[in-house]
Amino acid sequence: MGSSGTKAKANIENIKSKYILQKILNNLETKRKLNLIRFNKDIKKRLDINIYDYKEYSEIEIEIKLVNNKFGKFINIKKEDEKYYHIYFDNNKKEKNSHYINKDEKIENIKIIIDYKIKSFKNLFFECRCIESINFKKFYRNNINNMMSMFCQCYSLKELNLNNFNTNNVKDMSFMFSGCSSLKELNLNNFKTNNVKDMSSMFVECSSLKELNLNNFKTDNVKFMSFMFSRCSSLKELNLNNFNTNNVTDMSYMFQECSSLKELNLNNFNTNNVKNMNSMFQECSSLKELNLNNFNTNNVKYMNGMFNRCSDELIKNIRSKYKNIREEAFKYYY
Numbered sequence: 464m465g466s467s468g469t470k471a472k473a474n475i476e477n478i479k480s481k482y483i484l485q486k487i488l489n490n491l492e493t494k495r496k497l498n499l500i501r502f503n504k505d506i507k508k509r510l511d512i513n514i515y516d517y518k519e520y521s522e523i524e525i526e527i528k529l530v531n532n533k534f535g536k537f538i539n540i541k542k543e544d545e546k547y548y549h550i551y552f553d554n555n556k557k558e559k560n561s562h563y564i565n566k567d568e569k570i571e572n573i574k575i576i577i578d579y580k581i582k583s584f585k586n587l588f589f590e591c592r593c594i595e596s597i598n599f600k601k602f603y604r605n606n607i608n609n610m611m612s613m614f615c616q617c618y619s620l621k622e623l624n625l626n627n628f629n630t631n632n633v634k635d636m637s638f639m640f641s642g643c644s645s646l647k648e649l650n651l652n653n654f655k656t657n658n659v660k661d662m663s664s665m666f667v668e669c670s671s672l673k674e675l676n677l678n679n680f681k682t683d684n685v686k687f688m689s690f691m692f693s694r695c696s697s698l699k700e701l702n703l704n705n706f707n708t709n710n711v712t713d714m715s716y717m718f719q720e721c722s723s724l725k726e727l728n729l730n731n732f733n734t735n736n737v738k739n740m741n742s743m744f745q746e747c748s749s750l751k752e753l754n755l756n757n758f759n760t761n762n763v764k765y766m767n768g769m770f771n772r773c774s775d776e777l778i779k780n781i782r783s784k785y786k787n788i789r790e791e792a793f794k795y796y797y
Contacts, residue, residue: 522576522579523602523603524576525599527575527597527598528572529564529594529595533593534593535591535592535593536563536591537562537593539587544580547577551576582607585611588614589612589614590616596621596623596624597617597620597623599624605632611661612638612639613639613640618644619645621646623643625653626653631655633656634660637665637687638665639665641669648672649675650676651675653679655681656685659684662687666691667695673699675692677702677705677706681705682707683707685710686711690716692721693716696720698721700725703729703732712739714734715739715742716743718745718747720747722746722748722749725750729753730754734759737760738762738764740769741766744769745773746771746773747777750774750777751777758788759787760787760789766791767791768791768794769788769793771794771795772795
C-alpha cells in the first residue's frame with residue numbers, strides 16, 4: 464500500500480475513533496435525512512441512494528389547500544409508512560400525526576414532506592374529496608415507480624401544480640386523474656412517460672377538461688389504453704400524433720363519451736397487437752369523420768359496439784370506406 468493509501472486509512476480510523484462520522488449521521492437523521500449514506504465494513508461502498516438525492520433532495524414537499532366546510536382524509540398513509548410522512552397544519556412548525564380533518568378543526572393549508580423511503584404513490588390522494596389545490600413544491604427524486612389512482616376521485620380538486628413533478632421511472636399511471644371532474648386545466652408538459660406500461664383510465668371522467676396537451680408523451684412501452692379518455696365530455700380537441708401504439712393490446716372504451724370531440728386524427732396509430740376495441744368510440748356524437756386507413760384489425764377479437772350511439776354520418780362514412788371494420792362494431796348496445 465502506498466503512502467497516500469496509508470494516510471487515507473489512518474484518517475478513516477481517526478474519524479471512526481472519535482465518532483465524528485456517527486455524529487454526522489445522527490445529525491442528518493434528526494433533520495429527516497434518515498441514513499442517506501451507509502458504508503460497508505471497509506467504508507468504501509455507499510448503498511441505498513443516489514448521490515443526487517443527498518441533502519434536501521431526499522424529500523418531496525407538497526402544499527395542499529382544503530375546500531371550505533369539507534372534512535375527511537386529505538392523504539392516504541399506510542401504517543408502516545407513517546414515519547416517512549411529515550404533516551404540518553397551516554404551516555405550523557409542530558408536526559401532526561393525523562391525516563384526517565375534523566369538523567372542529569379550522570384548517571386551510573397543509574404541508575406534507577415525504578422522505579426518500581417511499582417509492583410508490585399509488586392511491587396517495589385516492590378519494591381525498593376535501594382537497595381544492597395540490598402544489599408539488601419540491602420533487603427531485605427519481606425513485607417513484609407507481610402513480611396508479613394517485614388523484615383518483617379527487618372531485619373537488621380545481622388546481623394541480625405539477626411543474627416540479629418527476630415521473631422518470633413511473634411504470635403505472637392507470638386511473639391517475641380518474642374522477643377529477645372539477646379540473647379545468649392540467650399541465651403535463653414536463654411528464655416523462657418512457658417507462659409507463661399502463662395508461663388505462665388515466666383521464667376517465669375528467670369532464671371539465673376542454674384541452675389536453677400530450678405532445679411530449681412517449682408511449683412506446685404502453686400496453687393498456689382502455690378507458691384512457693372515457694367520459695372526457697368537454698374535450699374539444701386531442702392531438703395524439705406522437706403516440707406510439709405498437710405495443711398496445713387494449714383500446715376498449717378509449718374515447719367513450721368524448722361527446723365534444725369533433726376531430727380525431729389516428730393516422731399514426733399502429734393497431735397490429737390490439738385485441739380489444741369494444742366501444743372504442745361509443746357516444747362520440749360530434750365526430751363526423753374518422754380516418755382508420757392504418758387500422759389493422761386482424762388480431763382484434765372484440766369490437767362490439769365500437770361506434771355505439773355515434774352519429775349516423777360517421778357510421779355511414781365508416782361503413783362505406785373501411786372493410787376491416789366488422790359488423791358487430793355498428794350494433795347498438797345499451
